[in-house]
Amino acid sequence: MEAMQEATSVVIIGAGVAGLTLATFLQSSGVACVVLERRHRAYIEVRQRAGVVEARGVRMFERWRLADKLLGGPVAQAIDYRVNGTSRIFKTVGDDGSEGRFCTQQMLVGNLLREHIDLGGGDVRFGVGDISIHNEEDCRPKVGYSDSTGPHEILCDYIVGCDGNRGVSRSSIPEGVLRKFSYEFGYAWLAALVEAPVTGQPIMGVSDHGFVAQLPRGPSRSRYYLQCALNEGPEDWPDERIWNEIRLRLCDDTIPNAAVHDKDFVPLRSVVYAPMQYRNLFLAGDAAHLVPPTGAKGMNLALYDVDVLAQALTGAVHHRDKTGLERYSDTVLPHIWRYQEFSVWMTETMHDAGDATRHGAFRQMIARARLDTLFQSSTAMQLHGEYQRGTF
Ligand SMILES: Cc1cc2nc3c(=O)[nH]c(=O)nc-3n(C[C@H](O)[C@H](O)[C@H](O)COP(=O)(O)OP(=O)(O)OC[C@H]3O[C@@H](n4cnc5c(N)ncnc54)[C@H](O)[C@@H]3O)c2cc1C
Numbered sequence: 001m002e003a004m005q006e007a008t009s010v011v012i013i014g015a016g017v018a019g020l021t022l023a024t025f026l027q028s029s030g031v032a033c034v035v036l037e038r039r040h041r042a043y044i045e046v047r048q049r050a051g052v053v054e055a056r057g058v059r060m061f062e063r064w065r066l067a068d069k070l071l072g073g074p075v076a077q078a079i080d081y082r083v084n085g086t087s088r089i090f091k092t093v094g095d096d097g098s099e100g101r102f103c104t105q106q107m108l109v110g111n112l113l114r115e116h117i118d119l120g121g122g123d124v125r126f127g128v129g130d131i132s133i134h135n136e137e138d139c140r141p142k143v144g145y146s147d148s149t150g151p152h153e154i155l156c157d158y159i160v161g162c163d164g165n166r167g168v169s170r171s172s173i174p175e176g177v178l179r180k181f182s183y184e185f186g187y188a189w190l191a192a193l194v195e196a197p198v199t200g201q202p203i204m205g206v207s208d209h210g211f212v213a214q215l216p217r218g219p220s221r222s223r224y225y226l227q228c229a230l231n232e233g234p235e236d237w238p239d240e241r242i243w244n245e246i247r248l249r250l251c252d253d254t255i256p257n258a259a260v261h262d263k264d265f266v267p268l269r270s271v272v273y274a275p276m277q278y279r280n281l282f283l284a285g286d287a288a289h290l291v292p293p294t295g296a297k298g299m300n301l302a303l304y305d306v307d308v309l310a311q312a313l314t315g316a317v318h319h320r321d322k323t324g325l326e327r328y329s330d331t332v333l334p335h336i337w338r339y340q341e342f343s344v345w346m347t348e349t350m351h352d353a354g355d356a357t358r359h360g361a362f363r364q365m366i367a368r369a370r371l372d373t374l375f376q377s378s379t380a381m382q383l384h385g386e387y388q389r390g391t392f
Helices: 017-028 041-046 055-063 105-119 239-250 298-319 328-352 360-376 378-389
Strands: 004-007 010-013 033-036 078-083 086-091 100-102 123-125 129-134 142-147 150-155 158-161 179-194 203-207 210-216 222-228 260-274 281-283
Touching (some): 010 017, 017 105, 078 360, 210 239, 210 328, 239 260, 328 360
Parallel strands (some): 033 123, 158 281
Antiparallel strands (some): 078 086, 142 150, 179 222
């Protein structure tokens, strides 16, 4: 069967937070684009993940005049850091008024779908398969795919891979072009969505039993993250074990059990692929880099990439100015490495300060001393706060 042919300016692969934000920015700049997504819309709408849009992201949406439409949820005021049950409240709203927002990734994606497709008439094709990327020198780029009506081909000027860590975009780039930098932390998180809201501040805690975090996920639910071994899985964590470990790690035996809705398992790792472009194909978000969730930077990095890329694509399509595209990788990579550095520092300090069986009691005491220094030194607090808020 012959492929149905059409043309557009930009083909975006993946309708996650990166792909949908980029499509919405391009739409508001008058750049034609098509988004191809392998999942169905109903699946995308309920996928749970990140919970905070940092101050930089809020300012970015304000600049694109989309903040009111896309960002629900309250201001992210503070985090409660607990070491062996002792609580220190860390302000995440800057003295300059800079503030992030508790807006779950699910809520942001839902708002983007409404804004881009339902109100803006954007072209997102769900449930597509067999994506093939043609990105040869001196040829117009082309993306092939199939759906229930048969094979299709879209000629375009640029392709953007926003298809996450296991997508097809990055793997279409010939071997030897990209360099992979990666680091494995050696432990994982069990993520448990529970029927219990955050009652005070979101919590990041450690005790001798390990790391735990509790982050808001709507008015009646929260997500707990519990450090666990790499060789474990959700099946090793019955609900009773989850609640016992939460009480031990927060040193609070008054916390009652509540319903656990789902359990996920996330190995902690950091990865960067560079450069983030090859000919007319550009990578953004998790397709180009992964950070451990401890620093809450993954979604925020994806938003930063597509902000830079949307401006570069607009310059190339409307003004034939390709400078922004040529510099894309060099522009975003220094920022990505700064966030990687913060995420590694935060992950190792928080985990070393907890369970000493992995790195020993010496590293545990050093990590606790680092946290003490952080909470006692106004300079360290300020620097850490700027990273935490995403305002540096
Ligand atoms: C448990 C957990 C907690 C997290 N917490 C935070 C947090 O608190 N703060 C934070 O900032 N970040 C957090 N993150 C990270 C954040 O969720 C990711 O960085 C973010 O989703 C990246 O967005 P993306 O659009 O690049 O990728 P994704 O959201 O993964 O979207 C990729 C899209 O591409 C689609 N796709 C994949 N392959 C194909 C294909 N072959 N063809 C077509 N489509 C395809 C996928 O279906 C998906 O819709 C967390 C992640 C996890 C797993």
